[in-house]
Amino acid sequence: MLRYPETHSIRSPLDPIHDMLVLVEYLTTKDYVISTLVSRHSITKKDAAKRAELIVPHVQTATAFIEQSLQTQPELSFLPAYYGILNLMKVYILIGPHYQELSAQRLHGATYPVDEKDSRNLLTEHVVLKGKGAIPLLYKTVTGKALPAAKITMGNIYPYVSGITAEYSLASGQQSRIASFQIEMKPNKNRGEQILTLKFLRQRGDTRQYSLRDFKGLRLFKQDQRTKDIFVGQTFTGPVPYGDARLREHFCPFLIYGLRNDAVETPCCSKRLLLPEELPITLLFFHMSNVVRYKPGMLYKIRSSRFWPMLAAARQHTLLRILVLTWSFVHQKNLELSHKF
Numbered sequence: 001m002l003r004y005p006e007t008h009s010i011r012s013p014l015d016p017i018h019d020m021l022v023l024v025e026y027l028t029t030k031d032y033v034i035s036t037l038v039s040r041h042s043i044t045k046k047d048a049a050k051r052a053e054l055i056v057p058h059v060q061t062a063t064a065f066i067e068q069s070l071q072t073q074p075e076l077s078f079l080p081a082y083y084g085i086l087n088l089m090k091v092y093i094l095i096g097p098h099y100q101e102l103s104a105q106r107l108h109g110a111t112y113p114v115d116e117k118d119s120r121n122l123l124t125e126h127v128v129l130k131g132k133g134a135i136p137l138l139y140k141t142v143t144g145k146a147l148p149a150a151k152i153t154m155g156n157i158y159p160y161v162s163g164i165t166a167e168y169s170l171a172s173g174q175q176s177r178i179a180s181f182q183i184e185m186k187p188n189k190n191r192g193e194q195i196l197t198l199k200f201l202r203q204r205g206d207t208r209q210y211s212l213r214d215f216k217g218l219r220l221f222k223q224d225q226r227t228k229d230i231f232v233g234q235t236f237t238g239p240v241p242y243g244d245a246r247l248r249e250h251f252c253p254f255l256i257y258g259l260r261n262d263a264v265e266t267p268c269c270s271k272r273l274l275l276p277e278e279l280p281i282t283l284l285f286f287h288m289s290n291v292v293r294y295k296p297g298m299l300y301k302i303r304s305s306r307f308w309p310m311l312a313a314a315r316q317h318t319l320l321r322i323l324v325l326t327w328s329f330v331h332q333k334n335l336e337l338s339h340k341f
Contacts, residue, residue: 001183001264003256005243007334016337017316020323021067027059027091027330040332041095055094062087066319075292075303077315082289085282085319088326089138092278095330096141102134109133109147110283112290118298122307123155123172125298127287135282142254142276150273154287158310160267160280162257163317167310175203177268178257179215181231183242188235196233196240196250198264216274217255217266259336281322284314 012019026032030052037048065084069077086108093102111128119125130136131149139147158168159177168176181198188195198221200210212223212231224230233250240247242261251264254276258265267275288311291299302308328335 001242001248001251001256001258002261002334003253004328004332004334005245005248006332007336008331009336009338011338013339016339017070017320017323019337020320020327021063023327023335024059024063024323028056028063030056036330037095040330043095051094051099054099055091058087058090058094062091066323069315069319074312074315075299078285078288078311079292081315081319082282082285085285085322086134088322089278089282090134091326092141092329093134093137098137098140101137105132105134105137107133108286109135109137110286112287112294114290114294118295118301121305122302122311123158124153125287125291126151126153127283127290128152135279135286138282139276139279142278143274145274148272152273152283154284157280157283157287160269160275161284161314161318162277162281163321164310164313167313171307171310175206178265179210179268180258181218181264181266183262183264185236185240193235193237194240195235196247198231198233200229200231201263202229210268213271214268215266216269216271217252217264218250219252220250278322278325281318281325284318 010019010023027036030049033052033055034045034048037043037051038045043051062084065080065087069079069081069084072080090102093099109130109132111130113126113128129147129150129152131147136147139145155172158164158172159174161168162178165176165178168174180201182201184197184199185194186197187193198218209228212218212221218231221231221233224232234246236246251266255266255274256264257267257277269275291302302311324335324337
C-alpha cells in the first residue's frame with residue numbers, strides 16, 4: 001500500500017540521487033509547475049501562475065544546496081543539505097492550503113539549545129518544536145493538524161527516519177519504530193467474499209504487545225483476539241486490487257512509509273505527534289545543521305562515535321528519499337525508481 005493511488009515508474013542505470021535532481025529540475029520551469037498544479041492539485045490557472053512564481057526559486061535554491069552538500073566534506077554536508085530540504089518543504093507549503101501563511105512564518109519553527117552543555121551522544125541531543133514557522137506549516141500541510149510545541153530528543157526521531165533503519169539498529173542496538181504489515185485478502189465462508197487482513201511482521205527479538213492505538217496509520221481494523229499480530233478489516237465481494245479506493249479507506253495516507261503494494265509500513269507513534277515521513281527527515285538535518293554551525297566539539301564527538309556511519313548513510317539514502325517524497329507530493333503520484341536491469 002502506497003501513499004498515493006497512482007504510481008509513476010522510472011528505470012535508469014545511473015546514480016539515483018542525480019537522477020532525482022534531474023527530475024526535480026522540471027519544477028524549475030514555470031509552465032511545467034503551472035500545468036502540474038492545475039492537473040494534479042485542482043488549482044486554477046491564475047492561482048497556479050502566482051504560486052509558480054514562488055515555487056520555482058525555492059526549487060532552484062533547493063537543488064543548488066543539495067548539490068553543494070554532495071560535493072563538500074561529509075561533516076559539513078548537513079548544513080547545505082538542510083537548507084535544500086527546507087526549501088523543498090516550502091514547496092509543499094506553497095502548493096498546499098496554507099500557502100498564504102508562509103510569508104509571515106519563514107523562520108524554521110524549531111530551535112536547537114546551543115547554550116546547553118554537550119549531550120552524552122547523538123540520541124540524547126534534542127530540539128524544540130515551535131507552534132509557528134516553516135516546519136509547523138509543513139506538518140499542517142501534510143497532516144491537516146497543528147504541530148504541538150514540544151521538546152523532543154533525537155532518540156525519539158531516529159527510529160522513524162526512513163532509509164537508515166538498518167544503520168540505526170546497528171548503531172543504537174534498538175529497533176526502528178517503523179512497523180511493517182503484510183496485506184492479505186483471506187476468503188470468507190460465504191462464496192466470493194474476502195476479508196482484508198494485516199499480518200504484523202515483527203522485527204527479530206521484538207516481544208512487545210501492540211494494540212491498534214500504536215498504529216495511527218491504520219483505520220477500520222479490529223485486532224484478532226486469538227492472534228494479536230493479526231488485524232482484520234472489512235469484508236469485500238469480488239476481487240479488490242491494491243489501488244481500490246475501498247481498500248485505501250483503511251489507511252491514513254500520510255502515515256504510509258512503504259514502497260510495496262502488497263505490504264504497508266507505518267510509524268508506531270503517538271496521536272499527539274504524528275510522524276509523516278517528511279518530519280523525522282527534516283528534523284535530522286535541522287539538528288545536524290545546527291551542530292555543524294554552532295558546536296564543533298559535539299560534531300567531533302558524533303564524528304568519532306558509532307553513530308557516524310548511520311549519518312553517512314543518511315547523506316545518501318535519506319536525502320534521496322526526501323527528493324522522491326517531494327516529487328511524489330507535487331505530482332500526487334508515488335515515484336518508483338528502479339536502477340536494476
